[in-house]
Amino acid sequence: LMAAAQDSFYLGFDFSTQQLKVVAIDGDLNVVHQNHVLFDSELPEFRTQGGVQLHADRLTVTSPVLMWVKALDLLLDKMRRAEFDFSRVRALSGSGQQHGSVYWRRGASETLNQLDPDQSLYQQLQVCVFSVSDSPVWMDSSSSQQCQDLQAAAGGALRLAEITGSRAYERFTGNQIAKLRQNRPEEFQDTERISLVSSFAASLFLGGYAAIDYSDGSGMNLLDIRSRTWSEICLEATAPHLDRLLGAPLPPTSVLGPVSSYFVRRCGFSESCRVVAFTGDNPASLAGMRLQQGDIAVSLGTSDTVFLWIQQPRPALEGHVFCNPVDWQEYMALLCFKNGSLTRERVRNECTGGSWEVFSAALRETPLGNNGNIGFYFDTMEITPPAVGVHRFDPDDTEVSSVSPQVEVRALVEGQFLSRRLHAERLGYSISKNTLVLATGGASSNKEILQVLSDVFNAPVYTIDLSNSTCLGSAYRALHGNTLTVLPLILLILQQYCSSASVLIISPDYCDFKKRKEGKFSERGERKRWNKEKKRAPEADP
Numbered sequence: 324l325m326a327a328a329q330d331s332f333y334l335g336f337d338f339s340t341q342q343l344k345v346v347a348i349d350g351d352l353n354v355v356h357q358n359h360v361l362f363d364s365e366l367p368e369f370r371t372q373g374g375v376q377l378h379a380d381r382l383t384v385t386s387p388v389l390m391w392v393k394a395l396d397l398l399l400d401k402m403r404r405a406e407f408d409f410s411r412v413r414a415l416s417g418s419g420q421q422h423g424s425v426y427w428r429r430g431a432s433e434t435l436n437q438l439d440p441d442q443s444l445y446q447q448l449q450v451c452v453f454s455v456s457d458s459p460v461w462m463d464s465s466s467s468q469q470c471q472d473l474q475a476a477a478g479g480a481l482r483l484a485e486i487t488g489s490r491a492y493e494r495f496t497g498n499q500i501a502k503l504r505q506n507r508p509e510e511f512q513d514t515e516r517i518s519l520v521s522s523f524a525a526s527l528f529l530g531g532y533a534a535i536d537y538s539d540g541s542g543m544n545l546l547d548i549r550s551r552t553w554s555e556i557c558l559e560a561t562a563p564h565l566d567r568l569l570g571a572p573l574p575p576t577s578v579l580g581p582v583s584s585y586f587v588r589r590c591g592f593s594e595s596c597r598v599v600a601f602t603g604d605n606p607a608s609l610a611g612m613r614l615q616q617g618d619i620a621v622s623l624g625t626s627d628t629v630f631l632w633i634q635q636p637r638p639a640l641e642g643h644v645f646c647n648p649v650d651w652q653e654y655m656a657l658l659c660f661k662n663g664s665l666t667r668e669r670v671r672n673e674c675t676g677g678s679w680e681v682f683s684a685a686l687r688e689t690p691l692g693n694n695g696n697i698g699f700y701f702d703t704m705e706i707t708p709p710a711v712g713v714h715r716f717d718p719d720d721t722e723v724s725s726v727s728p729q730v731e732v733r734a735l736v737e738g739q740f741l742s743r744r745l746h747a748e749r750l751g752y753s754i755s756k757n758t759l760v761l762a763t764g765g766a767s768s769n770k771e772i773l774q775v776l777s778d779v780f781n782a783p784v785y786t787i788d789l790s791n792s793t794c795l796g797s798a799y800r801a802l803h804g805n806t807l808t809v810l811p812l813i814l815l816i817l818q819q820y821c822s823s824a825s826v827l828i829i830s831p832d833y834c835d836f837k838k839r840k841e842g843k844f845s846e847r848g849e850r851k852r853w854n855k856e857k858k859r860a861p862e863a864d865p
């Protein structure tokens with residue numbers, strides 16, 4: 324069994340805003356391969372900035388769907404060149420940036436299940452497969468009218484939040500679909516299926532349309548998060564017969580089927596390699612970090628997000644409640660901040676010559692509290708709170724137009740994290756002496772930034788070895804999907820289930836066998852050694 328565990332690989336993909344990433348683990352959860360494709364620099368022909376295109380109205384933000392397709396071709400090529408052994412992959416799963424949508428043209432499903440392994444995905448999908456070539460993504464804020472209409476139809480913002488977990492948000496997929504139906508009726512008419520970025524990616528691997536999972540589906544303003552079915556009121560208000568275009572939602576732990584013969588023949592995947600449902604990047608990250616009651620997770624990717632595992636949904640006008648990606652009968656709360664890494668990069672470019680080293684030095688050399696200087700940095704319309712503009716205040720609370728570069732760096736990072744804390748507390752989170760902050764995402768590799776996070780939350784901050792918990796979470800989910808088959812009794816049940824349905828439901832207990840490696844960062848404001856291993860109290864075996 325030991326040898327078998329090391330022989331088997333599990334893949335987790337992440338189709339995120341700025342790049343496509345992959346992590347492979349073996350059955351003992353060791354990372355055996357990592358790779359990525361950066362959209363701006365490795366696929367310059369799509370002319371994106373930060374993976375997206377900002378339109379002239381400065382509100383519409385899209386990404387070319389074919390860029391994601393070509394990125395997958397490129398990533399698989401890179402893995403082949405690195406001699407990654409695809410035949411050992413027993414299961415794969417993945418995630419996508421949340422809310423973004425993909426529109427498949429009539430007839431696309433036939434193309435998808437008859438792909439020729441001698442040609443790339445891009446070669447075969449570039450003509451006539453997508454009815455909308457530029458997919459709306461989460462940074463879009465052009466659907467205000469549709470948001471108002473949806474809230475009116477649902478009986479108000481709070482009522483909509485009670486049904487779907489969130490009041491109407493511009494980036495939420497339902498409002499994007501409504502805008503498309505109104506503004507581009509021909510393309511809409513020509514669409515046979517609408518996917519989220521996550522279910523689009525799963526569809527590529529399956530060679531057929533993949534279901535939207537409950538967790539990523541909660542970011543659409545369309546799913547009733549309690550009954551876990553599409554809400555009639557929301558569907559009606561968005562587009563007639565929308566349920567046919569969306570397909571039925573499924574638990575995030577579903578095994579969707581085997582990888583398509585295209586990947587078997589082109590890359591050498593085994594025919595028995597399974598595809599486990601893909602989900603949103605934040606839910607996948609929750610799975611990768613293995614959040615426990617009382618913990619708070621802060622993801623510092625393109626967006627900054629804060630999330631918590633919750634048992635009972637209490638939707639409000641601020642923040643979001645999603646179905647939980649690990650235990651689909653529970654929930655997670657999430658806050659999203661648009662001015663995250665891209666704003667830190669802008670200030671880095673202006674104040675520290677484009678260097679993270681110098682940026683970090685500015686944080687080291689300025690005191691906690693920044694001698695009373697503080698700022699709000701909303702380069703683009705923020706989500707939480709809905710505000711725009713840059714405002715700096717001196718120690719007398721007088722607004723000033725500039726401060727020194729070093730003070731600016733600390734004002735930015737402290738201001739961002741104070742806002743993350745304030746809004747988490749408004750959501751009902753209270754910081755206690757047991758609070759742990761779990762950090763992930765690209766900027767969590769910067770220990771000076773994490774020190775500010777620790778100081779502001781007055782709590783220890785932990786990272787996992789890999790700053791990329793999203794991919795790792797997907798690889799764990801893939802492994803979870805597969806591991807149950809080694810248990811004879813469950814195998815029997817699965818076999819019976821298999822004969823009656825093409826979808827298997829996996830129990831949500833994988834937390835109990837997933838080990839957690841933590842790098843300890845700091846404790847209660849004292850600056851202790853970075854990356855000292857800390858293990859939690861051993862848990863009961865399942």
Ligand SMILES: Nc1ncnc2c1ncn2[C@@H]1O[C@H](COP(=O)(O)OP(=O)(O)O)[C@@H](O)[C@H]1O
Nearest residue numbers: 339340341342624625664668679764765766769
């Ligand atoms: N050393 C660093 N210090 C601060 N931020 C960093 C550092 N390295 C990378 N980042 C930030 O990480 C971001 C990308 O994070 P990532 O989680 O990979 O994004 P996404 O998954 O949204 O594509 C970049 O925009 C960059 O600003």
Ligand SMILES: O=C(CO)[C@@H](O)[C@H](O)COP(=O)(O)O
Nearest residue numbers: 340420421461624625626659
């Ligand atoms: O809109 C949200 C969450 O509601 C974003 O968090 C997107 O899911 C994009 O994620 P990153 O690329 O920043 O990780």
